[in-house]
Structures are given as C-alpha cells and as structure tokens.
Amino acid sequence: MNGIQTPDWQTPDWQKWTWQMRHRVHSLESLQQYINPTADEMAAIEATQGIFRWNITPYYASLMDADDTTCPIRRQVVPQMSEMQPDIVGVVDPLEEVAHSPVKNLIHNYTDRVAFCVTAECAIYCRYCLRKRMVGDAEQFMNKAELQEAIDYIAAHPEIKDVLLTGGDPLTFNEKNLEWIISRLRAIPHVGVIRLGSRLPVTLPYRVTDALCEMLSRYHPIWVNTHFNHPKELTQPAADAIDRLLRAGVPVGNQTVLLRGINDNVQVMQALLEGLVKMRVRPYYLYQAQLIGGTASFRTSIEKGLEIMQALQGRLTGFAIPKYVLDTPYGKVPLDRSYILGRSGDHVVMRSYQGPLWAEPNPLSAGESTTYALPEIEMPEGTKTIPTGAATFVPLPVV
Ligand code: SF4
Secondary structure, X not given: OOOOOOOHHHOOOXXXXXXXXXXXXXXXXXHOOOOOOOHHXXXXXXXXXXXXXXXXXHHHXXXXXXXXXXXXXXXXXXXXXXXXXXXXXXXXXXXXXXXXXXXXXXXXXXXXXXXXXXXXXXXXXXXXXXXXXXXXXXXXXOOHHXXXXXXXXXXXXXXXXXXXXXXXXXXXXXXXXXXXXXXXXXXXXXXXXXXXXXOHHHHOHHHOOHHHHHHHHOOOOEEEEEOOOOHHXXXXXXXXXXXXXXXXXXXXXXXXXXXXXXXXXXXXXXXXXXXHHHOOOEEEEEEEOOOEOOOHHHOOOHHHHHHHHHHHEOXXXXXXXXXXXXXXXXXXXXXXXXXXXXXEOOEEEEEOOXXXXXXXXXXXXXXXXXXXXXXXXXXXXXXXXXXOOOOOOOOOOOO
C-alpha cells in the first residue's frame, strides 16, 4: 500500500459486521486510508452528493488497488464524474418498478412472485445500481406498518408463491428484524420459497454469522441470491460465508451484471464463473446493465455480451454458464437468437414473454470492438421502448 496510511484492518473488530457497518468509508479522509483518490474521484464525491450516496465497507475497500484507477473493485464503488454526464438513454426507473408496486416497495410484476424491497440500506452503493432511485434514500426506508402492509398484500394474494426479499440489502437488518419479516411470510400457507437477494456475502462476508444461518435454517426453503462481479471478490472470507450458508441448507446462486471495463472480457468472466463453482455457488444470471441515468460508462453493447456467452460455451461445464438476460418492463428476456430479432440502429429488438416486442436502447459504444454482429432490421410497428428524454438523474441539455 504505497503511501497509504495504516488501514483499519489492524483492529481486532475487523470481522464484526456491525463494526464494519459503523466504520464504512464515506469521507475523503477515510477513503485515503485505502487508495490515492484521483482528482476526478474527489470531484465526483462532491458532485454526486444528494444524487447517489456512497459508502464502502472497510472490508471491500481493502480489496481496492491503491493506485490503479481501472481496479474493478474501485470502479464499482468510488464515485466518478462520468455519473454526472447527461445520459441520453438513461432513466430513473427503466423497469417501471414503481408502476408495478401495489403497495410501497413491493414489486408485483410476475403473477407468482414479488420483489419485496424491505430496506433502502446497502453496505456499499454500487455506482451502476438498478435501484439508484431508492437505495440510500431516507424516504424509502420501511417502517413496521409499511412492512406489515406489504406482508398483508402477499397474504391476500394466493397466487404469490415466491417472495424475494431485496432492497437495498435485507441482510443489513439484524437477526431480530429479519426474523420478524421471515416468520410472518413463512406463516402464509401459499408462500413456498423465500429468497434473499443480498450482496453482503461479497461486500461484507462477516455478516453471514452462525446466528444468522441458524435463524434462516428454521424457515426453509430459504435461498440466497448474491452478486459477485469479478474474480477479485472471490476471497477466503467470502468463501467462508458461502460455506456457512450452504451448511445451513441454504442454496446460493449468483447474478452478475455485465460491466464495461470490469468483467466484459472472456478471461475475466471465465475466471469468475470457475471461482464461483469452486465455492459451490451456481451462476444463474448474467444481466445486461440497465439504463439507469448516469451509468452509461458501465454499459456494453448487447453484441459484446453475446460474444462472451458464445466464447464460454465449451470452455465451462453447463451449470457454470449463466443465462444472459435483460430485464424489461415486460419481464426478463433471455438474450439469445430465439428472442432477439436484430439491431435497428441504436436499438436491439426482441420478443418479450408477455407478448409485446421490446426495443432496448443500446447504441454501439465508440471504441468497443466485438466480433458478434446482429442482423440489421427495420423497427417493427408497435414495438415498445423507453422514451428517450424520460426522467433521469442529471438533466439532459436543452436542444
Ligand atoms: S448492493 Fe445491490 S441494491 Fe445495493 S447498491 Fe449494490 S446493486 Fe444496488
């Protein structure tokens, strides 16, 4: 750590998750314990205030390279001025989750399942986050009455068989508060599977305590879906956390977001997937990065994703290869030849399982080379898309 001060990992409390949460990096001074921030990063810390929070657990900060600004850990969590650029295809809520929420923070898009955003708190704030509109926002935190209202909605809808607890990150709750929710859901006869979507096994693995695992094991079937993006995240503490979950009978799956300059590369993706399987984590989704305002620098072309998927075939065993998907307001679309019709200028056109054709704004980025080419097509009549110029985080320039 050239020129870096003695970091916090000298403390005997390092492995206590509550200590990690209390000592999250959120000032320039604390960041300088880990890296030498650039002028761009320092400016972005100021400029993004009030737009999107930033916090990094000391554990995750310790994985950052002190001087390499392309470090894949650093790029995921340290603000950059590119977030402040007007983003012509970026919006606030590309999946129309708010419109699909019958009560606060309960997204009912698929008939048989709901995503229940139980908190707006995360241990870190990923700069490309899909829920940038709500995570870290004090108004989006749920009080007990609001949580109960969502549970009552689930109880009143017998078609809901699967509840995903998400956020924010549900594992930022202590055992008592998490059990308050899980026990009420488990008491609803038609709720089968309860899933927890959490990045804490990656960003704060010490959160996966024996006490947490013991509590979860009393409410099976419980699944955990986590979110590793890069092989640098596959550390021993993360492997130990996964092992504790598996020993408690909790199957663990992983979803990765395809991120430009972080994992949009066959070798990196292969190393990530091989490492996950070694940890006994099933990689199940590779997500196309969403059209969140201010995240253009993270997005790749869909052709790049298809190229990577093609290269992985034959290099890895079948269950190590995730499904490449795009989330749309009409549900998830598998990104393969059976759903994609072709490219129409700056849009990729595809079938959705709900019926309408969907055109994803996906301009080919300057400087990005890919060997995969989609057929050029005319935009079919009636195709749905995100309107360019919809609400975003940074105002678009007036033309
Ligand atoms: S952990 Fe998940 S919800 Fe939280 S900021 Fe990162 S991507 Fe968003």
